[in-house]
Amino acid sequence: xxxxxxxxxxxxxxxxxxxxxxxxxxxxxxxxxxxxxxxxxxxxxxxxxxxxxxxxxxxxxxxxxxxxxxxxxxxxxxxxxxxxxxxxxxxxxxxxxxxxxxxxxxxxxxxxxxxxxxxxxxxxxxxxxxxxxxxxxxxxxxxxxxxxxxxxxxxxxxxxxxxx
Amino acid sequence: xxxxxxxxxxxxxxxxxxxxxxxxxxxxxxxxxxxxxxxxxxxxxxxxxxxxxxxxxxxxxxxxxxxxxxxxxxxxxxxxxxxxxxxxxxxxxxxxxxxxxxxxxxxxxxxxxxxxxxxxxxxxxxxxxxxxxxxxxxxxxxxxxxxxxxxxxxxxxxxxxxxxxxxxxxxxxxxxxxxxxxxxxxxxxxxxxxxxxxxxxxxxxxxxxxxxxxxxxxxxxxxxxxxxxxxxxxxxxxxxxxxxxxxxxxxxxxxxxxxxxxxxxxxxxxxxx
Numbered sequence: 001x002x003x004x005x006x007x008x009x010x011x012x013x014x015x016x017x018x019x020x021x022x023x024x025x026x027x028x029x030x031x032x033x034x035x036x037x038x039x040x041x042x043x044x045x046x047x048x049x050x051x052x053x054x055x056x057x058x059x060x061x062x063x064x065x066x067x068x069x070x071x072x073x074x075x076x077x078x079x080x081x082x083x084x085x086x087x088x089x090x091x092x093x094x095x096x097x098x099x100x101x102x103x104x105x106x107x108x109x110x111x112x113x114x115x116x117x118x119x120x121x122x123x124x125x126x127x128x129x130x131x132x133x134x135x136x137x138x139x140x141x142x143x144x145x146x147x148x149x150x151x152x153x154x155x156x157x158x159x160x161x162x163x164x
Numbered sequence: 165x166x167x168x169x170x171x172x173x174x175x176x177x178x179x180x181x182x183x184x185x186x187x188x189x190x191x192x193x194x195x196x197x198x199x200x201x202x203x204x205x206x207x208x209x210x211x212x213x214x215x216x217x218x219x220x221x222x223x224x225x226x227x228x229x230x231x232x233x234x235x236x237x238x239x240x241x242x243x244x245x246x247x248x249x250x251x252x253x254x255x256x257x258x259x260x261x262x263x264x265x266x267x268x269x270x271x272x273x274x275x276x277x278x279x280x281x282x283x284x285x286x287x288x289x290x291x292x293x294x295x296x297x298x299x300x301x302x303x304x305x306x307x308x309x310x311x312x313x314x315x316x317x318x319x320x321x322x323x324x325x326x327x328x329x330x331x332x333x334x335x336x337x338x339x340x341x342x343x344x345x346x347x348x349x350x351x352x353x354x355x356x357x358x359x360x361x362x363x364x365x366x367x368x369x370x371x372x373x374x375x376x377x378x379x380x381x382x383x384x385x386x387x388x389x390x391x392x393x394x395x396x397x398x399x400x401x402x403x404x405x406x407x408x409x410x411x412x413x414x415x416x417x418x419x420x421x422x423x424x425x426x427x428x429x430x431x432x433x434x435x436x437x
Contacts, residue, residue: 007193010189010193011189011190011193014189014192015189018185018187018189019185022185023178023179023182024178026178026182027174027177027178032182032183036185036186036187039187040187040192040195043187043192043196044192044195044196044199047192047193047196048196048199075393075400099173099176099177099180099181102173102174102177103177106177117170117174118174121167121170121171121174122171122174122175122178124171149167149170152170
């Protein structure tokens with residue numbers, strides 16, 4: 001395939017999927033700057049392997065790359081980065097109080113449980129697909145998701161009561 | 165909260181207050197091409213070499229504004245430095261310089277820094293204690309000085325020796341700073357205290373292989389356990405001692421999992437002992 005052709009296809013895919021992948025990344029990490037980094041990493045990996053990927057597996061590959069990058073980041077770089085200059089612009093926080101509560105509750109979850117909640121409830125992935133993506137058993141997906149939802153409900157209940 | 169409510173709450177969370185997305189397809193493609201050229205230039209791909217650059221000294225590879233990397237005192241091990249060609253491109257990549265977006269290649273090609281690792285070369289001459297950059301708060305200074313630099317020298321020297329044993333025909337190119345010299349940064353531990361983090365890394369070039377190896381050492385982290393993990397193209401060996409957590413990350417299978425773990429277990433890497 002000529003380069004221009006596949007790069008056009010890559011650019012089209014970016015236009016079609018970058019926003020939703022960015023939202024997935026933000027749901028995973030809760031930080032727009034990091035979300036942008038994760039999306040960038042994902043698309044760079046996609047570009048690298050584009051010609052070997054089948055069209056029907058692109059979304060799965062992109063999601064897997066993104067989630068793995070998030071989990072890897074949490075595992076290996078649980079530390080602040082030292083930079084000479086502060087980042088340009090301040091990343092906006094959640095716009096409403098409900099989202100702020102959810103952000104806090106999500107942040108308290110272990111990374112894999114958070115990923116499962118996001119994949120199952122934001123991305124609407126099946127148990128089987130989530131299990132395949134994370135390389136874990138379906139039973140683990142069910143139990144970890146249930147545990148995460150339980151924690152989220154417990155964390156969000158006081159906020160919900162407070163607003164009533 | 166029911167499942168449907170959770171879905172709606174998540175959608176609100178990710179959609180409300182979403183800042184503009186500055187990344188564009190063309191910028192991504194430009195960056196991807198640069199990375200591709202970098203990899204290809206290091207020897208992975210085919211095609212004709214336009215220019216051959218030889219790394220003459222580690223000094224030339226220190227990032228702009230940085231200080232020379234601390235050389236291991238008393239370490240006589242020298243890694244053969246990598247030679248690469250730029251740009252060496254496959255036929256389906258544009259070869260005219262005007263097709264190469266972004267800044268023109270500099271005299272000493274320094275790979276793009278990974279956004280996830282903002283490492284700082286150890287400042288000062290041989291034997292000097294690491295001095296934190298001026299923008300860092302005073303408390304970190306004490307943390308950084310808690311590690312004797314002779315241990316960092318041992319770490320660097322051990323890694324060089326071991327890599328030469330494992331890959332006797334390999335040459336090495338810089339990832340961040342000179343190959344397998346120890347760089348220092350600070351980070352936040354699980355209990356929110358500031359800690360020193362030491363990293364040594366290099367690209368290993370051996371025949372058709374080009375792989376990145378990174379060794380990161382930080383004080384013990386209760387969130388990590390010893391073992392080998394794998395992600396795409398990467399193996400990560402983690403080993404915890406009483407005082408240090410050592411993470412050896414290997415891309416592209418340049419050394420085996422067992423060798424990665426053996427490196428992680430080496431007492432020379434337990435710098436916080």
